[in-house]
Amino acid sequence: MATEPVRRRRHGEQLESELLAAGWDELAEAGYARLTMESVAARARTGSAVLYRRWANKDELVLAAIRYHRKTNPVAVPDTGSLRGDLIAHLTAVGEALAGFFAIAAAAAFSGLLANTGLSPAQARELVMDARPLPDVRIAYQRSHDRGEIDLGRVPPAVLALPFDLVRHDLLMDLKPLKRARVESIVDELFWPLLRNYQDSTVKYQTINELFRSIMSTQRKAAEEWARSRDLTFEQAMVLGFLERQPGAIQRDVAAMSHTTASNVSLLLKGLERRGLVERRTENGNERSKRVYASPAGSRLIAGLDAAMAEVDKAVFAPLDEAEQAGLEALLGKVNARLP
Secondary structure (H helix, E strand, C coil), X not given: CCCCCCCCCCCHHHHHHHHHHHHHHHHHHHCCCCCCHHHHHHHCCCCHHHHHCCCCCHHHHHHHHHHHHHHCCCCCCCCCCCHHHHHHHHHHHHHHHHHHHHHHHHHHHHHHHHXXXXXXXXXXXXXXXXXXXXXXXXXXXXXXXXXXXXXXXXXXXXXXXXXXXXXXXXXXXXXXXXXXXXXXXHHHHHHHHHHHCCCCCCCCCCCHHHHHHHHHHHHHHHHHHHHHCCCCCHHHHHHHHHHHHXXXXXHHHHHHHHCCCHHHHHHHHHHHHHCCCEEEEEECCEEEEEEEEECHHHHHHHCCHHHHHHHHHHHHCCCCCHHHHHHHXXXXXXXXXXXX
């Protein structure tokens, strides 16, 4: 006669780990409102008294389960050979790995966990979202320091934490993984220019890409300051400048120039149109075919952009004499000719 297998008794850390794993699974499946100590005990195949000996109520259990799940599911820190590559790869992985976690944790918080525990949003951020000033990616910064890309002694911890704070913010707001373009924007347009303020002039760049990004960052910063002085965003200034050079462009041309989507360009043009800075005109009475022009007001506002950027370029390349600049231009032209 067959006998039932004897259930192995669980003790100590093993038992607690299984209880917390069951708590997380119940939270993910049933939600905070329907989760009970009894439902978690049933999932863990034990009695509710076992849970009550460790946690006074379901709120304490849920907080512990959230922390346990986050701790036992770390996101590996890649080693791509450059700080930018490491950050983009890691932040992308963080977004993909934690979007579901944040959705479940946020749902619990808004379903009564914060109110029941008396935690402030800031305390919940510390306890639940693992918002340490410098997460495990510190190793990536250390590798970058060892390669000579950055000087950790000069960079404030708040600057190093910035990319991760922004990713956590986006995850909490959208509850879905960040798009690659957003991750690159955080690194290239927000973090990298700020990092430059704390760089030693003797710190070397590791790759040609790093050099290009530094030059482009300087150019963009100058363009943003120029645009801001005229109550324009960088993107608006670039579009107006393009329309001055290419009057009557179609919306697809503007999208190609700005490397963005047609829908984003449409919103941008509507904003400029409301300010009377651009005009959209139909061709041969065809409402579906419209050409875009800078209005007289737009032309006056954007006047001087090309000259201002030429001055920036002149300052950037001032260390090179005429022959060196000509040689650089020829080399870049050779590279550009092979681009798709």
